[in-house]
Amino acid sequence: MTPGPAPARDAGLQGERTSLAWRRTALSASVAALVLTRYGIVRADVVLTGAGVALLAAAAATGYGAHLRHAQIDRAVTLGASPVNRAAVRTVAVGVALVGLLAVAAILLAR
Template identity: 40%
Template sequence: MSRPAPPPVRDPGLQPERTRLAWRRTTLACAVAAVLAVREALRHGVSAVAAVTVALTALVLLTFLAAAHRRMTALDTPRPPALSRRAAAVVVGCTVGLALLGAAVVR
């Protein structure tokens, strides 16, 4: 009888680094969108609606930054876990939230 071959050693190559860079790019794009939304809200005068929009934009951006940081940290392990459904829902919610807040500010 022959012994089974040992499992191959995982060589992730540059895939984790590319994924980490994609998360950083997305985080930067969200930050720019949030800054532009805040700028637009403040340009038309400070009102209650503008203050709420700015606060919500900051909250959504901070939530996205936390989710992205957790994912980038998880990518440092030799075998990173798959993105959970909850984390994916948070990221999608933040992206949609920023889009909606941006549209509300531009109006």
């Protein structure tokens, strides 16, 4: 008796772990954004409040993007295709750079 075809799914579930890591990142960024927003409101500082709101929006986009990307990877792996998406890599890199620049600007303007 010959064994059937190998399963298309990876036994290590790397895609699921990566998706969960991005969701944890989004949750952590959301907490930081809420703390920053509250601090800005308490100090009546529009710049800090705006930075907190922007970070919260970025965290929400990250969480939603992680959900969409996981679905794409799941479909690609199920079909036996490559899950690599170069546009997603560029988008994440630009997003991280922008959030970093906004954080630095908020710190410098708060002085």
